[in-house]
Amino acid sequence: MSVGFKDYYDVLGVPRDATQADIKRAFRTLARKYHPDVAKDKATAEARFKELNEANEVLRDPETRRKYDALGEHWKDQERQPAAAQGGFAGAADGASEFHFDGTGFSDFYEQFFGSRGHGAAGWGRVRGGGRSGAAFARPGEDIEGDIMVTLDEVLHGSKRMITVRRVDPGTGQSVEQTLRVTIPPGVREGQPIRLAGVGHEGTGGGAPGHLYLRVRFAAHPDFRVRGADLYFDLDLAPWEAVLGTTVRTPTLDGVVALKVPAGTTTGRHLRLRGQGLPRGDGTRGDLYAVASIQVPHEVTPEQKLLWEKLATEATFKPRHTP
């Protein structure tokens, strides 16, 4: 089974020579537009949101982006002589390509080259040379690992997902499809394996089949970054807001709240919204931190410039030691 090439640049609507900053900006803009929580047509938006996330996942990291670019260049050759060309890519493990998933949020293309299997995990369960010959004893089947994309909203509320696993039956050579209903519990953690018992490779000599492990991968959120159960939000402030203090409307997973920014807030200050993070699984929730980041206007009118100059001459504030 071959997989189709995915044009991630096209998905994000950026040129191939886009900077990392361009990619980040494009993702944030589109992700905000198609975020399942805000979009009207939920089903379409969700598919699009996951596609955007997959593209972002690959392109935001210069290393995986390089790998992807190289893959694109060789894609045509590879289709002609797959075995030879795939040797250069650790992700294209032959055994893994017998399995295809639907409904995890990641495409087959991603799974093969960039997913858990693409990270070299394929080597974990691989039996060298198809296993030791004359398997007189029972040996359990290999585990399969895949990724499942989970949005922060799903982490908060939990969800039910339909996962379809397609595989080639080694006995008959026929394609077998199995539909599984997986419950994503609230408070699921990044990297947590969800075990689907008995869905892996068949065992030999009467050995039990392996398991399918779906590794939870959080979908990137346009507003929040995640660390453990805590969320971080970059709060951009105007210099006068930071100096004088203000109240800003801040997004949380549960809706918008008013956040009081105290006078004299510097860049990097963490303003905590207690209990507005992700659930921990023990009933408590992490916190949301708004991290202050002071922005300056790109352009100033002549009148504004005069005001800044007045401030500069009157201010006694010294931000640094001058030698």
Place this chain on the structure above:
Amino acid sequence: MSSKEDPDDQESHALELFQPQPGVFYGLDETTELAGVSRRTLLIYCRAGLVQPVYQPPHGAMGFPDEAILAMRRLERLRVEHGLDVPALQLMASLLEELEHLRAELRFWRG
């Protein structure tokens, strides 16, 4: 790429249901069965610090989360199929743990 659209409509086609519970720990017997290791091997892995049991408060019974089960299945493959010994497994486990941690940090800082 259908994901959670109308899961109930399709329920009749679903062959198996999976309900992983958060924070569930398996006892010793369940763990050895799920991980496909003997009690002795489990003990060796624990002593080598390759997996950490969680002691549950009431009686201090040993329990293992799903992560530990997966880790042990991987270790067992490496040991049995690829002939790695315990020091090699320790090295590999610590490197992978660090890699995972650094990857998460990098993701966080890249935003």
